[in-house]
Amino acid sequence: MPTQYIRKILESRVYDVAVETPLHFAPFLSERLKNNILVKREDLQPVFSFKIRGAYNNIIQLSEEARSRGVVCASAGNHAQGVALSAKELGIRAVIVMPTTTPDIKVKGVRSRGGEVVLHGDSFDQSLAHALSLVETEGLSFIHPYDDKDTIAGQGTIGMEILRQHTGDLDAVFVPVGGGGLIAGIAAYVKYLRPDALVIGVEYEESACLKAAMEAGERVVLPQVGLFADGVAVAQIGEETFRICRECVDEVITVNADEICAAVKDLFDDTRSVTEPAGALATAGLKKYVEREQITEKNLVTIASGANVNFDRLRYVSERAELGEGREAILAVTIPEKPGSFRRFCETIGRRNITEFNYRYFDNRDACIFVGVQMHPETETRERLIEDLTDAGYAVEDLTDNEVAKLHVRHMVGGHAPDVDNEVVYRFEFPERPGALLNFLKRVGTQWNISMFHYRNHGAAYGRVIVGIQVPEGERHQIPEFLDDIGYHFWEESDNSAYKLFLS
Incomplete structure (x- = not known):
């Protein structure tokens, strides 16, 4: 048990900028699930996310000399805003490196809080590499979004608040998992004071890095991650966070996009807050756990971790919520x-x-x-x-x-093409920015004929496309290498039943 974190959490300096968020009773969810559901409202923080806690505690623990040189981080969202506001409060420089694909609302959010935004690269990895280079060239201090003891301790203050606000029986706490900073901090504190309470991590099924590490007994790198719940789109759990999770986390549950969308709707019904997909992740896991275990009359806490969602994205969430329910x-x-x-x-x-x-x-x-x-x-x-x-x-x-049916085929029905031969079908995710779709078409269409194409903007940082390509049988072996060179995430869907029924 990592007991050294208890003192660090108790001494964390978060309340200079963060607020103690309420633990709200969720009447509709509680009635439907026949359990006492409590929602920890981290969406009510000044930056609409729990990330402000860890960011500020990390920065305030730096020496005065280090703070005077300024700080830097790489982030496309909530951590970026937490670092920017923390630095503004302390009167120091904050450089925030963000991918060029970052939605404009998040860029404006960082700038409005005093951060110097540097747009660099199409992916988080490219932004991270540039941020780390600024540590070397400009002497800035890097503020890690999750794998840092002071960041973890700052997030752990949420666990401290939960136990202070709810003094009765506590059966389980459900926590969203990305890099693991939030669940590590909460689990360390809750398991020390209330070892009987379960701490259950919840991951999006396409970025389940903690579950993979738990099953392997060591940290692993996911070959690719889904980007729907972008706030938790992490390929590898943190080193320090995994050390804590191995000791303190009881179970990890995975949920799909539809289940997350349904949870966004559930939280809206009970709180009138519109959470981002990652913000509703824990609630989706709670619902799945209750259904699986058939439990009733238990006291269950879920973390509503953030509400930084693009308005355009609500169209997709609304469309999929009915399926998730x-x-x-x-x-x-x-x-x-x-x-x-x-x-x-x-x-x-x-x-x-x-x-x-x-x-x-x-x-x-x-x-x-x-x-x-x-x-x-x-x-x-x-x-x-x-x-x-x-x-x-x-x-x-x-x-x-069937993801292909729900994302694409429902908008394409009627596209049978009996005269098209040698067709293979692939699904792609690529950066959603000006010129990206044209670049994609130019790259894909250079070698073989495109026989089918569907794209729909879902208000996210990444576009989703399904493509039919006519590739002679003798050239099929060239496809994986060709697509790897393009650099976008892809999945083959040639055998997908929805494609065969409506489009082939």
Whole structure:
């Protein structure tokens, strides 16, 4: 047990800039989950995120001479604003290196708090390398976002506040995990004073670096990370944070994007706060844990860690929240291509509301329709709907958990191309900045013909694209090396059932 952190947490200097945030009872969530749910409102900090605690405590612990030279960090979001405001409060220089893909709202947020913004590189790694070079060339002190003892201690004050604000039975605390600074600080304090309380980490399934490290027994580097929950998009857990987590964290749960979007909606319903995806991560994990364990009447705390979300991104969150709550099913259904078929299909659906219907004529035998159906999980399951349709003679495939179907195909249905041969399909993420899409098209289209393309802006720092490329069988072996040279994250989707049903 890392007991040396207890004193560091108690002596942390965070309240010069941070506030003691409330622990709010969540009535709607509590009633629905049949447990006592408490939300730690770190979205109410001056920078709308818990990061201000660790940033300020790290800077204030520097010597006066080091502070006088100024500080530097690499961040695209919450840590950047925490460092900028902390430095402004102390009257010192703060250089914030941010990727060129950083949304304008976050750049303005840092500048408004007195930070000198340096836009460098397309990725965090490139920004980090430049920030570290400024340590050498300008004598600035680097302020680490998570893997630093003073940063961890600053975040640990959240655990101290939770135990002071809730003195009764405490069954579990759910904490979002990126690099591990927040959960390390909270876990060290809570497990020392309340060893009976569970500390459960929650990670986005596409950036689950702590879970991977726990399973391997050592820190590992994820080959790639998903960027939907950008506040926790970290490829490797911190060295010091992992040391603490191995001793103090009871379990790590992973959740998907839909479950996070549903949690954003849950927190809005209970607090009227619109959290960022990473800010709702812990709540998504709490819901998943309650469903899995079938527990009731327990005292559960979730951390609402931040609310720095681009307004444009809410479109995507809203669209996916119903899926995350189990209130919408996405299905591919084959119906006869003849008059009256759609009416008969609707009669089979019954009083269930159809939320989406996509179809285009292909041949005179069968029609494959892409349909969304509203569900009421309190009274019926998706499995029951599929069973009803199957019993009525329909061929049904469930696409509710199919990312390609939800991100792309639902906007492209009707694109069958029987005369296109040698088509392979890949899904990409690339930096969302002026000229990036054109650059992507130029790079991908130089060697083979592009036979299908879909892109939709989701208000995030990274664009998502699905591409069909005509590649002769004898040249398929060249694809991985060719795509690696482009430098974007990619996944092959040639065997994806949604693609085969609607687009191939």
